[in-house]
Amino acid sequence: MIAPGADAPDADSKLTTVGFADPLVLSATEIDRQSFHTDTFVPKRLKIPSIDVDAVIQPVGKDRLDRMDTPTDADEVGWYRYGAKAGATGNVVLSGHLDDLRGPAIFANLGELRLGESVTLQRSKKVIEYEVVSVERYRLEDVPLASIFAATQATRLQLITCAGPYDPEHGYRDRIVVTAIAKV
Amino acid sequence: MKKLMSLLGTLALAFALIVPVSADGHENAMVRVLHASPDAPAVDVYVNGEVAVEGAEFKALTDYLTLPAGDYNVEIKPAGDAETVVVATDLSIEAGKFYTAAAIGQLANIEIAAMEDDANFEDGKSKVRVAHFSPDAPAVDVAPKGGDPLFSNLEFKAVSDYGTLDAGTYDLEVRPAGATDVVKALDGVALEGGKNYTAFAIGLLEGEPAFEVLLAADGGEMAGAPETGQGGLAQTASMNWLLAAAVLGAAAAGFYVFRRQKQDA
Numbered sequence: 001m002i003a004p005g006a007d008a009p010d011a012d013s014k015l016t017t018v019g020f021a022d023p024l025v026l027s028a029t030e031i032d033r034q035s036f037h038t039d040t041f042v043p044k045r046l047k048i049p050s051i052d053v054d055a056v057i058q059p060v061g062k063d064r065l066d067r068m069d070t071p072t073d074a075d076e077v078g079w080y081r082y083g084a085k086a087g088a089t090g091n092v093v094l095s096g097h098l099d100d101l102r103g104p105a106i107f108a109n110l111g112e113l114r115l116g117e118s119v120t121l122q123r124s125k126k127v128i129e130y131e132v133v134s135v136e137r138y139r140l141e142d143v144p145l146a147s148i149f150a151a152t153q154a155t156r157l158q159l160i161t162c163a164g165p166y167d168p169e170h171g172y173r174d175r176i177v178v179t180a181i182a183k184v
Numbered sequence: 185m186k187k188l189m190s191l192l193g194t195l196a197l198a199f200a201l202i203v204p205v206s207a208d209g210h211e212n213a214m215v216r217v218l219h220a221s222p223d224a225p226a227v228d229v230y231v232n233g234e235v236a237v238e239g240a241e242f243k244a245l246t247d248y249l250t251l252p253a254g255d256y257n258v259e260i261k262p263a264g265d266a267e268t269v270v271v272a273t274d275l276s277i278e279a280g281k282f283y284t285a286a287a288i289g290q291l292a293n294i295e296i297a298a299m300e301d302d303a304n305f306e307d308g309k310s311k312v313r314v315a316h317f318s319p320d321a322p323a324v325d326v327a328p329k330g331g332d333p334l335f336s337n338l339e340f341k342a343v344s345d346y347g348t349l350d351a352g353t354y355d356l357e358v359r360p361a362g363a364t365d366v367v368k369a370l371d372g373v374a375l376e377g378g379k380n381y382t383a384f385a386i387g388l389l390e391g392e393p394a395f396e397v398l399l400a401a402d403g404g405e406m407a408g409a410p411e412t413g414q415g416g417l418a419q420t421a422s423m424n425w426l427l428a429a430a431v432l433g434a435a436a437a438g439f440y441v442f443r444r445q446k447q448d449a
Contacts, residue, residue: 015231015234015235015236015249016250017235017236017237017238018216018236018237018246018247018248018249019246019247020240020244020245020246020247021216021245021246021247021248021400022245023243023245023384023398023399023400024398024399024400025396025397025398025399026356026370026373026383026396026397026398026399027370027371027396062407062408063411065408066407066408067407067408067409067410067411068407068408068409068410069410070410070411070412074414078410080407082405082407083405088376089376089401090401091404095410095412096412097412097413097414098412098413098417099413099414099415099416099417099418100414100416101414101415101416102416103416103417104416104417105413105416107412108417140409143250143409144247144249144250145212145250145406145407145408145409146212146214146247146248146249146250146404146406147247147248147249147250148409149404149405149406149407150214150247150248150282150403150404150406151248151379151380151400151401151402151403151404152247152401153245153399153400153401160409160410160412161412161413162411162412162413165418166413166415166417166418168415171411171413171415172411172412172413172415172418175409175412
């Protein structure tokens with residue numbers, strides 16, 4: 001959990017260390033042949049009981065500044081269409097607003113998530129549950145973009161929102177990134 | 185001598201600050217690291233003197249690191265031992281491109297092999313390549329079970345070009361180049377459409393750690409971090425200032441009115 005008053009590391013701080021991408025070990029035994037293809041789906045609903053989130057998910061692409069987009073409706077969550085589908089190998093990336101002009105939005109309490117808490121993605125009867133493995137806060141320029149958007153052999157979910165001081169010209173200074181791993 | 189030179193290079197570079205990664209991700213390159221040296225210890229990876237990966241063991245492949253395009257010195261050190269450089273190399277990386285740097289060979293001859301990863305995807309197809317990083321394995325072919333090779337005569341240290349396959353599940357085998365006996369059978373290799381892969385052959389044919397093949401998805405569709413706030417929460421803080429300003433304004437106006445009344449009196 002990141003305390004509301006917590007600060008991201010200084011702007012001149014060091015390289016963000018990266019985790020591991022869990023390559024698949026190929027073998028002659030028939031391992032998990034299904035794992036790639038079965039029951040991956042475009043998520044329609046996000047539930048995070050511990051912070052009272054139950055939101056509609058909209059597919060999003062990139063904005064004109066080549067950033068991942070976020071739905072206009074601040075109560076909805078964006079799913080990055082160039083990333084992985086729910087339950088698939090790779091990074092499933094979701095973005096949600098911290099606030100709109102009036103006050104808190106769908107991801108206002110994202111930073112309060114704790115390790116081990118549950119996040120589920122749904123589409124009608126299909127459900128996949130993820131478990132939070134890290135909650136990090138970065139300066140915008142230090143966000144580990146490749147860990148979030150590039151290929152990985154892990155089955156991960158990345159949730160992103162804003163944090164830190166607000167500047168009308170540049171927006172929020174920081175981003176909170178919550179990483180969760182699919183439960184088997 | 186070569187090691188000494190790279191060490192000196194490292195010292196010079198260690199004083200150069202790492203430039204912050206651009207917010208929209210346009211000027212970034214993406215680099216990941218594979219530990220494929222069978223008898224090397226767990227390692228830390230340093231980029232321009234800063235630790236970027238901690239405690240990578242044999243067979244570990246990292247996530248892609250996000251780095252501004254440019255020239256870098258990459259050093260591999262035993263985990264937790266910042267003083268000893270196992271092997272180092274200089275890397276030039278270009279914006280928008282993906283790379284894999286692999287520590288390969290037995291510890292006595294360890295070196296870093298760098299390759300560019302293909303991040304251009306084709307719907308319904310998988311682009312696949314094979315990297316031969318098993319120091320004691322002969323040149324090999326990789327073929328569908330009983331079929332003609334897809335990749336031929338790859339020697340240790342060789343990385344094939346990408347070949348394009350239809351998405352699907354394949355039964356493959358690794359064979360000595362030109363022969364039909366099987367070094368390693370790989371059943372049920374699932375390749376997803378619109379993804380590219382590298383199969384890394386690592387380990388030792390004779391001895392431990394044993395020969396095996398790792399499959400990793402390559403590249404990705406990068407984006408900048410989303411803009412996810414409009415300042416409503418922050419405005420409540422600045423609202424207090426507005427309110428204070430309004431109160432001060434009202435007080436000033438009141439004072440003015442008060443003065444006017446006094447003068448009028």
